[in-house]
Amino acid sequence: MTELSPAATEAHRAIEAIWRIESARLIAGLARVVGDIGTAEELAQDALVAALEQWPISGVPEKPGAWLMGTAKHRAIDLLRRRQTLERKHEEIGRDIERAQEVIDPEAAMDEDVGDELLGLIFMACHPVLSKDARVALTLRVLGGLTTEEIARAFLVPVSTIAQRIVRAKRTLTEARVRFEVPAGPERVARLASVLEVIYLIFNEGYSATAGDDLVRPALCEEALRLGRILAELITTEAEVHGLVALMEIQASRLRARIGPSGEAILLLDQNRSRWDRLLIRRGLAALERAERLGGAMGPYALQAAIAACHARASTAADTDWPRMVALYDAVAELAPSPVIELNRAVAVGMAFGPAAGLALVDGLVSEPPLSTYHLLPAVRGDLLRKLGRSAEARAEFERAASLTQNVAERKLLQRRAAECTAEGMAG
């Protein structure tokens, strides 16, 4: 290989950045014309290859997005013509080509339709016909502009696994004849829920990395937040979109306070609140207000955001409005009963009405099947036992919690708790 000239290197870096900015819009615009994500992505990739060949020599065009769109749309028309010779009916193809030609004007391709196209792509990539894993991978690929390698690295799985997952997802969409559309009516609610779920899954994978040495992978949190913020601009009237954004903004505000100097986890109530990101809290509270103004205070994400906001508003852990927290968990539990919510509610009850009240609730959860291997159950139980002075029992619970978590940093924290209990037991 020949060495790249400095100008060519610069062009390559610019192209990479432009791709990150433009790829989702590009794929969305193409998917509208050709009808499927797989073909749209291939056409977009072809345009990218053309840019990589031409721009280092000719320079980056003034409107790179329009250039890429124009190049890809020309190829799309060629493709549709070739398809015409295959099985499909003439008049149908005629319409497709007309549609493609309509948007061939790069200027027109960048105007008011862009929002709807992007939404169409989001709804398609997050279609409920796909498994959660497939939706996540496809969303990061076509909306985040991440490469298969980057997604694999983020989820600590082999590249081939992600590649397979994406290929299969595209095939499933085609086989299920999923249309490129912005769903309306009752279907919209279910489809939107699927979109929000995917974004929150991405966020959570970054926020509480389920495996590996890192406690958080901020890049995934940032990507989820970016997608959420974009969605909130595209769908301004759906309360839950703002609820989810509020939840992510406020949780992200604590990212840098959650990790100690040697990479260990710091639990929310032990965090140095001066390290919480005030800007993100402010943005989160504003988004929550928007959700509430739209009548969505009782939506699942808005409720969770309200819980997060309760922490964010308190200047010290002791200042937290725990009775309100219990009420909010009551509302969440009513909406979506789950043992994990009950566990969180027990923590709030323990803070509001004393550790004995909390422990009584946790003891009722011990036999819940989904919690039997959930490390936070013994962790919470250990915490309440410790507050009640039952150090030996507390230590056993922390040790059990440590053995259940897959996360190295979290395990260290739990082992430290167990050791502290031993010391307290001896002192007492």
Add this chain to the structure above:
Amino acid sequence: MRVLVLAKEDHQSQAAKPPTPEMMAEFQTFNEELVKAGVVIGDGRLYPSSQGKRMRFDGKKRTVIDGPFAETKELVAGYWLWQVRSIDEALEWLKRSPFDAGTYEIRQIMEFEGM
């Protein structure tokens, strides 16, 4: 990553030409595009330095200096806080701005110190 984009304006031109309505409209359009792309997370415009103050530290001594700060060639007139995935992405966005004068500086903000 987060970057701070500092709008630096030449001291004289800042006073000499206030932005025209057309320029303001173009700027608005650009800013909206950035917001829609999830890039802008904060912004602000500053009053002229004539209303600003400076404090100089020298050991225990504090000296307050009143604006305008005429000796400086370029003054910060506004700022943006952007969430981007690379400095190159920030550069690409900035290239698309409608500005026809001044200097804009992109600086990465330190995050996750200790990691």
